[in-house]
Amino acid sequence: MTSPTPALVAGHLDPEAARRMNKLGVILLIVGDAFFTFSLVFTYLYLRGLNTNGQWLTQKGAHPVSATYTWLVVLVVAASWLAYRWAERGGTDKARIVLGAGLASALVVLDLGLQVGQMVGAGFTPRDGAYQSAWMALAGYHVVHLLLTLFLGVAIVNRARLGRFAETAWHVTMVGYWWTWLVLATVIIAAATSLATTVPRA
Amino acid sequence: MTTSVTAAPSPPVAPVTAGGIMRHLNVVTGIVMGVLLATATWWVTSSTFPVLDEGDHKDDAVTILTLVAWVIGFLIGVGAFVGPARWLLGRDLTVEDEHYLAGKDAGVARYFRFTTDHKVVGMQYLVTTMVLFGFGGTLAMLIRTNLITPGSRFVDPATYNSLVGIHGITMIIATIIMVSGPFGNFILPIMIGARDMAFPRLNALSFWLLFAAVPVLISSLFLGGISTGWSAYAPLSDQANRGMDAFLVTIVTFAISTGVAGMNITTTAVRMRARGMTWSRTPIFVFGTVASVALGLVAFPMFEVAMIELGMDRGMGAGFYDPSIGGSGWLYANLFWLMGHPEVYVILLPAIVALMEITPVFTRKPLFSFTSAILGIMGIAGLSLFVWAHHMYVAGWAPVLGGPFMVTTELISIPTGLLFLVLLGTLWRGRVWMRLPVMAVYALLWNFTIGGITGIYLSDIPVDQAMHGSMFVTAHFHYTLMGAGLTGAMGALAYWFPKMTGRMLHEKAGAIGFWVAQVGFNVTFMGMFAVGLAGQPRRVADPGTYFRVGNLISSIGAYTIMLGMLTFLGAIIYSWRAGSVASASPWGARTLEWQTPTPVPLENFEVLPVVTQDFYGYGEDGHRAAAGAPAPGTPGGPGAPPPQGPDAPPQRVEVGAP
Amino acid sequence: MSTGRHEGQRLDTRTTWRRPPVLPILVIWAVLTVLLLLFAPVPARLMGRPASPTMQEIETTVTWFTGLSAPVAALVWAILLYSVFRWRHRGPQPPPEDGSGRRDNRRVFTIWVLGSAVLCLFLLVWGLVVIAPRTSEANPAQEPILVDVTGQQWAWSFTYPDEGNKSATELYLPVGQTVAFRVTSKDVIHSFWLVQLGIKVDANPGETTVATVRPTQIGTFQLRCAELCGLYHSYMQTTVHVVSVADYEAWAQSPAEAHS
Numbered sequence A: 001m002t003s004p005t006p007a008l009v010a011g012h013l014d015p016e017a018a019r020r021m022n023k024l025g026v027i028l029l030i031v032g033d034a035f036f037t038f039s040l041v042f043t044y045l046y047l048r049g050l051n052t053n054g055q056w057l058t059q060k061g062a063h064p065v066s067a068t069y070t071w072l073v074v075l076v077v078a079a080s081w082l083a084y085r086w087a088e089r090g091g092t093d094k095a096r097i098v099l100g101a102g103l104a105s106a107l108v109v110l111d112l113g114l115q116v117g118q119m120v121g122a123g124f125t126p127r128d129g130a131y132q133s134a135w136m137a138l139a140g141y142h143v144v145h146l147l148l149t150l151f152l153g154v155a156i157v158n159r160a161r162l163g164r165f166a167e168t169a170w171h172v173t174m175v176g177y178w179w180t181w182l183v184l185a186t187v188i189i190a191a192a193t194s195l196a197t198t199v200p201r202a
Numbered sequence B: 001m002t003t004s005v006t007a008a009p010s011p012p013v014a015p016v017t018a019g020g021i022m023r024h025l026n027v028v029t030g031i032v033m034g035v036l037l038a039t040a041t042w043w044v045t046s047s048t049f050p051v052l053d054e055g056d057h058k059d060d061a062v063t064i065l066t067l068v069a070w071v072i073g074f075l076i077g078v079g080a081f082v083g084p085a086r087w088l089l090g091r092d093l094t095v096e097d098e099h100y101l102a103g104k105d106a107g108v109a110r111y112f113r114f115t116t117d118h119k120v121v122g123m124q125y126l127v128t129t130m131v132l133f134g135f136g137g138t139l140a141m142l143i144r145t146n147l148i149t150p151g152s153r154f155v156d157p158a159t160y161n162s163l164v165g166i167h168g169i170t171m172i173i174a175t176i177i178m179v180s181g182p183f184g185n186f187i188l189p190i191m192i193g194a195r196d197m198a199f200p201r202l203n204a205l206s207f208w209l210l211f212a213a214v215p216v217l218i219s220s221l222f223l224g225g226i227s228t229g230w231s232a233y234a235p236l237s238d239q240a241n242r243g244m245d246a247f248l249v250t251i252v253t254f255a256i257s258t259g260v261a262g263m264n265i266t267t268t269a270v271r272m273r274a275r276g277m278t279w280s281r282t283p284i285f286v287f288g289t290v291a292s293v294a295l296g297l298v299a300f301p302m303f304e305v306a307m308i309e310l311g312m313d314r315g316m317g318a319g320f321y322d323p324s325i326g327g328s329g330w331l332y333a334n335l336f337w338l339m340g341h342p343e344v345y346v347i348l349l350p351a352i353v354a355l356m357e358i359t360p361v362f363t364r365k366p367l368f369s370f371t372s373a374i375l376g377i378m379g380i381a382g383l384s385l386f387v388w389a390h391h392m393y394v395a396g397w398a399p400v401l402g403g404p405f406m407v408t409t410e411l412i413s414i415p416t417g418l419l420f421l422v423l424l425g426t427l428w429r430g431r432v433w434m435r436l437p438v439m440a441v442y443a444l445l446w447n448f449t450i451g452g453i454t455g456i457y458l459s460d461i462p463v464d465q466a467m468h469g470s471m472f473v474t475a476h477f478h479y480t481l482m483g484a485g486l487t488g489a490m491g492a493l494a495y496w497f498p499k500m501t502g503r504m505l506h507e508k509a510g511a512i513g514f515w516v517a518q519v520g521f522n523v524t525f526m527g528m529f530a531v532g533l534a535g536q537p538r539r540v541a542d543p544g545t546y547f548r549v550g551n552l553i554s555s556i557g558a559y560t561i562m563l564g565m566l567t568f569l570g571a572i573i574y575s576w577r578a579g580s581v582a583s584a585s586p587w588g589a590r591t592l593e594w595q596t597p598t599p600v601p602l603e604n605f606e607v608l609p610v611v612t613q614d615f616y617g618y619g620e621d622g623h624r625a626a627a628g629a630p631a632p633g634t635p636g637g638p639g640a641p642p643p644q645g646p647d648a649p650p651q652r653v654e655v656g657a658p
Numbered sequence C: 001m002s003t004g005r006h007e008g009q010r011l012d013t014r015t016t017w018r019r020p021p022v023l024p025i026l027v028i029w030a031v032l033t034v035l036l037l038l039f040a041p042v043p044a045r046l047m048g049r050p051a052s053p054t055m056q057e058i059e060t061t062v063t064w065f066t067g068l069s070a071p072v073a074a075l076v077w078a079i080l081l082y083s084v085f086r087w088r089h090r091g092p093q094p095p096p097e098d099g100s101g102r103r104d105n106r107r108v109f110t111i112w113v114l115g116s117a118v119l120c121l122f123l124l125v126w127g128l129v130v131i132a133p134r135t136s137e138a139n140p141a142q143e144p145i146l147v148d149v150t151g152q153q154w155a156w157s158f159t160y161p162d163e164g165n166k167s168a169t170e171l172y173l174p175v176g177q178t179v180a181f182r183v184t185s186k187d188v189i190h191s192f193w194l195v196q197l198g199i200k201v202d203a204n205p206g207e208t209t210v211a212t213v214r215p216t217q218i219g220t221f222q223l224r225c226a227e228l229c230g231l232y233h234s235y236m237q238t239t240v241h242v243v244s245v246a247d248y249e250a251w252a253q254s255p256a257e258a259h260s
């Protein structure tokens, strides 16, 4: 980190220092995002716990979304993570990065489709009540996560294709951290929304 | 890592001709893009969105999306997305590009574009902070003017409520950034011997996000005001007028800005410290600022969620806070205070550690009990995440939790006490060179004693039953936020002014302004304590005749504050333009920022320093003779880089060390 | 704080605490403490005459807290004052010599931490002990009088289930009897604050919160809304009449007010 070279441009550190620095940065961003996720899950669970005016999923025709579908969404995300990990393990093997990250991105697109499909097909809008609002917020959040991941995935594919990964191989690792968090967040959200649904009648 | 590169179909190096569109982007293109995108969004949304039968959420949806479009458009136009886009395309910025972004040309124009140099960002923050204080202060004067006489004669209650709300949130934003923005950006990297922040582009991004949020905040004035107070309790905020939409867009934007800044400053401090700067040699300012911004990093996402849910309630008719369809105001209150309490320490910590940096310099003594300072900071930061419900003692959401939250709240007084110990211990027997920066230490210790003690009243549940929602609370938190926080920030400004502007802050005018403001401050808020004890609720446009005298006193105090602050501001403006030229190290301080020339060169250090001991070694062997300030006018300039190199024999980095 | 010998100072044979700066600071401290102790009853005076045991307790607590913080604040301010007047160095240049290089003082640290811990412990015990009887007051031998309180922008209304759901817009309470308020709101959050009786609880839409109090003073008092609730928040107040039991009975029998 300390270098006597006067002409060093800030930010152009040697790759190892840059990797360590970026790793911390990414982890901190993930921590911030984790608190975001926590707040949304808290919203869901707290509103369910309060069940103000007995309005949690008690409206006529109200029903929780299909848990199976939810876990399918998780499954696809997990598969994309596996594909990405596979690419990452390949070191600087260009073809493998392009293939793995490409596949992972494609799976993210698929998951986007699934998630949006679930939201559209849920048969309710946030206007219908607290459950519907809290669920939609979580699902919408997952969509945002996926879009972000897609950006990262496509960038990695593109950069690998252009041969840009060699001097900055650690970029692949950084995106990998994010991808892992994506899976974790998805599992947390899925667990909350599928394990805690209707309020047991007193 | 060798072979496959050559097989790459594209040239291994990014375009030779560096530059491209980003050389044409600046704040003007940003505003143009922002306005264009906002107008387009407004037009499209208002002509396509359906009007739903019950409740008119359309207006709110349109407003929210328009304001968001402004923010995004502005960021596009100012060039915030050039970096990510080029990363996506694999056309990374060249060294030349980075130099351009860093503001190598050193012209004035770099303050008006997406410049990554942390010193530029620091200055941008400084000016923005002062503008926000000016705006919020003006509103405060309108509030106090209305309260001079009973009957709300000056403004009507609707205006009054929005004045209170906009004043509150403006000041909260201003105080959050007032130290970690200007000094955390400008000073902190130099202080740790770095060439820039860890993520210079994100640094610029966090400033321009804030910049984009300011017009949104101000637009609330024209959208009916923020009529809910800064805490924006739901469901009142669900039914409030469209000023609320501006409020929530402001907060979401600001929360992202603080999150990014928090991550950036933390990474910088952890990873970029100069060689030899172990944690025990790291200046206390770094610890406190990092604790603050790291706390912000975890706290603000919760506020952000609360605001997004508010946006969904308002714009889509969602039911997060609407009890009739299963929502709850307690959800909002919890999320809000989960952010809200840590936030008060986000504000306080940097101010108090800035003074911990200042005190040793002006007493020529080491910082007393570094360990206490660290323990105090960590204790406060840790505990502050677990006390939020002391703001909700009487909300009725969980009466059984009152006891536990009282315990955590009162425990905070122990680490807080440690911070007092550090400052008092450093003053102890020190010959105080009574200059403007160190005066803030005295003012802070006076005010914060009162703020802290009144906090203890409030943490007692039965007492809080009488005090909550009264002017007593308002007085308490002004004693902490303004009496301690802002006071510390003013000291910090006086201290680092010579480094940042190259000129000395006019001492006499500054000190007069400072003390007039302090006296006015104590008058104002003592009066407020009194009316609060006597039972005046907060945020009332017309407190009634019973509280007339106390309110009159407070208003007189407020005008005194205004006089003082204007004098202080005058001193700043005058000194910035025509103050006497400062040497590189006018206070004879030892931390690294004083070892660079003034003005600080682009990458701060010609040769990166190596640290061999901490910066508080006053009065130790070989240091009996004070490192006197260089005689006025001595150039600390480019000719005098610190004498160290990696191979130089171990020596201290302080200027003036024998 | 550090009373360590300052190098280069004349050898002083007096015991530590009698040497400057300790002695003069102790004197200032004592004077300030006395002044602050004289001030200690003022906050409670400002709060007015308590009209219930709850308020009585609060005022006692406030006075005790002020009294106990007097020596603490006095300590801080004594050092500040002494420092300003005796340790000040004038002039455009820093003092020619550095001060003592002492960085730490274990004894002072220990005393400081123990001291603040003891004070904190006291606060905790105080707070928790005061809460305890208050909650038990909720189940007195005698059934409390129930009052249903509803906040609504920007007025309060009261219903007395024990009195045949008599409703009112001013609060009538019999002296000496425990009253339990069941508080709710029709729109946004308000806060039900009986100023001189020292109780406050939020009125939340969709929820009912409870507060109990036993008024012990006959007189008229204020009910103010303590949570910003919109346009006319500052006018969301009404009068509380604490009357003798006989007057209360008479009022309860009288026909309901002519309002919705």
Ligand code: HEM
Residues within 6 Å of the ligand: B231, B344, B345, B347, B348, B390, B391, B409, B410, B412, B413, B416, B451, B452, B453, B454, B455, B456, B458, B459, B460, B464, B467, B468, B469, B473, B476, B477, B480, B481, B485
């Ligand atoms: C000894 C330390 C402190 C204690 C025990 C304490 C305690 C409290 C309590 C219990 C409340 C809630 C009062 C109520 O609404 O009923 C409160 C409010 C508040 N405190 Fe403190 N406090 C302390 C220090 C601070 C500091 C250092 C700051 C800021 C730098 C601060 C800022 C605030 C603010 C902003 C509010 C009110 C926010 C609002 O309602 O709008 N406090 N404090």
Ligand SMILES: [Cu+2]
Residues within 6 Å of the ligand: B340, B341, B344, B387, B388, B390, B391
């Ligand atoms: Cu708090």
Ligand SMILES: [Cu+2]
Residues within 6 Å of the ligand: C190, C191, C225, C226, C227, C228, C229, C230, C233, C234, C236
């Ligand atoms: Cu109100």
